[in-house]
Amino acid sequence: MSLNEDAAAALAKIARLQDLLGMDHFRAISNDRAARAVEGLSQDLSALAESRESLLAIDGIGPKIADKLIEFYRTGRMQELDDLQAQVPAGVLQMLDVPGLGPKTAAVLWKQGGIESIPQLKAAIDSGALLDLPRMGEKSIQKLKESIAIAEEGQKRLPLGVAMAVAEDFVESMRRVKGVVDATYAGSLRRGKETIGDIDVLVCVKKPDDAPHVAEHFRSLPRVNQVLTAGATKSSVRAAIRADNGRVGNGSTELRSKGGEIEEVSGPSVQVDLRVLPIEHWGAALMYFTGSKEHNIRLRERALKQGRTLNDYGLFPEDGEDTPPQTRGIKPIASRTEEEIYSAMGLPYIPPELREDRSELELTKTPRLIEIDDIKAELHAHTTASDGSMEIEELATEAKRRGFHTIAVTDHSKSSAIAGGLPVDRLLEHINAVRRVNDRIKGITVLAGSEVDILADGSLDYPDDVLAQLDVVVASPHTALSQEPSVATERLLRAIRHPHVHILGHPTGRLINRRAGLSPDMAKLIAAAVEHDVALEINAHWMRLDLRDVHVRAAVDAGCKLAIDCDVHAPGDFDNLRFGIMTARRGWLTPDLCINTWSATKLHDWLQSKRSGGTSNAPPSKKVPTKQPAKRSTTEAATKSRTKRS
DNA sequence: GCCGTTTTCGGCCCGACTGTTTTCAGTCG
Structure with a gap:
């Protein structure tokens, strides 16, 4: 790992420990945000850490975190991290890797149940001791048991190419379902991140009444081997990465050995989240589920400053009410397409790959990125x-x-x-x-x-x-x-x-x-x-x-x-x-x-x-046919055209 | 712990789902 990655990991760990210890959540958020800022730096930290001012110029890094980064650059450590780690058994931190087990629950398990590691947690489940802890019922414990199995597989984030094949398989399947107008993938996959934690699939239906059976169809697809949540508009499953024929996905990305370096990628399953929605919210939902989370937060902050509120149903006038505007029959200012929403907020269309809170909201026009x-x-x-x-x-x-x-x-x-x-x-x-x-x-x-x-x-x-x-x-x-x-x-x-x-x-x-x-x-x-x-x-x-x-x-x-x-x-x-x-x-x-x-x-x-x-005896350039023989497509172009159609 | 065309102090995005709860806390994205 590079210095930037190491430093980001240290800050992120501080944030997790702070949450575990029940410290001010906003401090944890700040550390977490700074971690991502460091991760996204295009410059090496070793150059920046020479001057405190250049660190302070980075959005999300204030005096305290700048000092921590300088300390890390000079000594390879952060005293604060060492202090926090001394207060929390390492196994407790690892428990946070169990899906659905957050800092609050982990703290209860540790402080009230004396559970300090995943093996101890398993023992407490088997002995029934867990039932004595607050908010721990039969169902929660069963879920915990299944989630531990997932955590123990030690799942790494999936490489982009592997996740893409699975996602495209889901999208194709969902497009064939009756009542479905369109389907696409969103999330970090659409942003083109090099690794993917889970896959987001968005499905657009003509009538809201269609949503339940569409969601049901999703949960019963052949790749699905576990249903995590099953709501009317939202579902989560774990799905097999390898298709039945032993190859990955639909064959567009075939795994193979290359010079002895690249072999098959293992990893039995990946979480796939489904969201079903009617066409009038398509753009808002697509934006929301494409993320990144940080980009979305910046957008919402911007909306609030403009006297509006942005959620996954659209951009609405802010009226100070507590209940969401869409539930009160308020018409959105914009919601059908991403372009429309960005435009209503005074922004150019931001391509998904740029949505990382890396100064993209300062753009005044959409850059002509390579295609x-x-x-x-x-x-x-x-x-x-x-x-x-x-x-x-x-x-x-x-x-x-x-x-x-x-x-x-x-x-x-x-x-x-x-x-x-x-x-x-x-x-x-x-x-x-x-x-x-x-x-x-x-x-x-x-x-x-x-x-x-x-x-x-x-x-x-x-x-x-x-x-x-x-x-x-x-x-x-x-x-x-x-x-x-x-x-x-x-x-x-x-x-x-x-x-x-x-x-x-x-x-x-x-x-x-x-x-x-x-x-x-x-x-x-x-x-x-x-x-x-x-x-x-x-x-x-x-x-x-x-x-x-x-x-x-x-x-x-x-x-x-x-x-x-x-x-x-x-x-x-x-x-x-x-x-x-x-x-x-x-x-x-x-x-x-x-x-x-x-x-x-x-x-x-x-x-x-x-x-x-x-000295070269290179051949001269040849005339090439002006007509393009084979049309190639990008996911982005495909996503865009789908968006336009809907 | 960061940040500021409301603020140098007092805020800090928003909603769905679940399970254990009699109205909500926790987690996730």
Whole structure:
């Protein structure tokens, strides 16, 4: 974990402990809010902590928390956290991981029941001792028992790609139900976060009377293995992650092994929340359930200042009454579409990926964020020469079918033995093979490249005279991924400064939920990439998403070029582009800075410009068909069009 | 513990669902 993540985790822990100890809840909220602010910082805390003023300038960080962060930066600890932890047994804190068991209940279990861990809680359930505690009846205890089982599975948040497949399966099923006008997913999935805690599904019905049977249908879908709550308009279930056929989801995201690194993702179930609502509240509900929570709170605060109140039914005039306006027949000012509500609040439409309370409410117009159809080139792909599954021609044909004007063949370099990395002689033959395919195939340019290992000391895996013969050099770290941050920074800087490098591939080498990867000083890498005209990669595979969103934002702010690549090993990998795009959008990326959006001429000229002395024998750009052969769609575009239809 | 075109002190988003309660507390999103 990076310093930012560690510091955020410490603040969040303070908040949890404060709630457990029954301290002022608003103090806990402040610590929690600050934790998320730190998590969302695009700059490294080590730079900010040098000056107290720069910390104080961050929204949600005041003098007390600034001092805690400085203390953490200098000593790696927070005294306050140590003090709080000394008062609470570690097992009590862990009990908060049990769904439905909050700080109040945990405190009662601990202080009145003497229960200090999940195992002790289980024993108390079995012995019947729990019944003696306040607000503990038969049903609560049964629920607790089931929730403990979930907590003990140690469920991590699901990677975006896995959650997406499950969500799309639910959405498709619900769309086929009688009385349903539309269905979509919301929550962090719609915002494109790299991991998803639970899945939110919104279903729109023509008549409110349809809601109960629609909800009932949802709860009886084949994936559902436990019903958590069952209301008329709201239900929660736990659903199997793996579909019956042993593959994940509808097959659009197939799990597979890749160079021995990415294997199947385990995790038996995920919580899916359903909300059923009539069409007139669709926009308000979609906004509300898309979140983020922090974005929603900011919106509501803004509404109150405007003399209005915002809830999941719409934007209403504030009349000081206690009961919700929609229950009193008050007509909303806006409610049917998200656009309408933002507009009524004097805001431009905010794309879901930006709704993180990271200054998006200061926007005066909707930024033209990058979209999936902007992408015209794939610059990181493997063939059977190393660990890919396609021949060069197959790869090129698939890329052409998907509407790209350029595909770069970038097989592994010699040190990546496990991935079939090419020794120099085989690389030279491979370059010729690529050139021959390029001569044969019409309508797409096939570039000869390599994904060159950045060795532990920052040197590259091929000599310069070999690299000079390649049209594209993607330099990536694959080994020594536990290096100290300072060592990793120097290593990657050396690669960026190398005159033959075009793209820094998956810069940290992390695998989500599996491997932390390198924690280089990203600000330094970005500055160097700008200086040496190197593009940083957003690796679109949902197990990587590397660069991550906050670093994309920092790169965008610095005017750094970015590449969004699928790291293609098999035909289906092109489908991961949507996840790279979502990550890019979360980093506020516009098309101009992304080299994959450029015209063939502009892209090929830029690649050539990095070849001093014109030693490259790269092929000239080809004419590409103006018609796009295969239409690709983004979830965001799909969601939007659904929203418009409803 | 943070924050301020009502405030430097007194606020701090809003509703659904559940279970154990005779009117509400706790949890979640």
